[in-house]
Amino acid sequence: MPQLPKAFWAFHDQYYKPYRRYAHVHLGDEHAAGELVHQVFMHLALNWxxxxxxxxxxxxxxALLKESVAQELDLQGRQHAMTETAVLQHVTRSVLESSRQEFAVIESALGLYPAIARLPERQFDVMVLRYVLGFSTDTTARIMGVTDATVRSHCHLARRKIARDLDIPLGADCDDEE
Known part of the structure; x- marks a missing residue:
């Protein structure tokens, strides 16, 4: 293979970790996620x-990453593992921060993540990247290749739908960078 341009390596450095984290949330297997993202970047390199x-x-x-994740899940004959993976990550983080609220965190996470999983695709992606994986609005926009305003819009619509589905009051807007 010919030497890849510096722009490819800059792209790789910027997106590899977020892509891997996204794939892990869906596949539920860190090794499989790494292999899949490696294949995506090999494809990108060959078609740079x-x-x-x-x-x-x-x-x-x-789009290539999302298609690859979907194809892998189809090959395995299963749905994404976002609910289980995200709940585990969220509970682990929360329990470490405050063991007194352990059961409340588990209960709320079990209702929230299935609600996120029911969102339309773009809203789902924004919520996973913003709140499950903890990326900022501008990082989420860069990863998805959209504008910050598009991320905020999808976030706002998703939060309204989740609040309605879970019958809870709508909290702070998506502009809050936590």
């Missing part, structure tokens, strides 16, 4: 010149 001709290379790469 074509990707750079795209109107929005980040959005095209994001």
């Amino acid at each position: 010149a074509h990707l750079m001709e795209e109107a929005n290379p980040a959005a095209s790469a994001w």
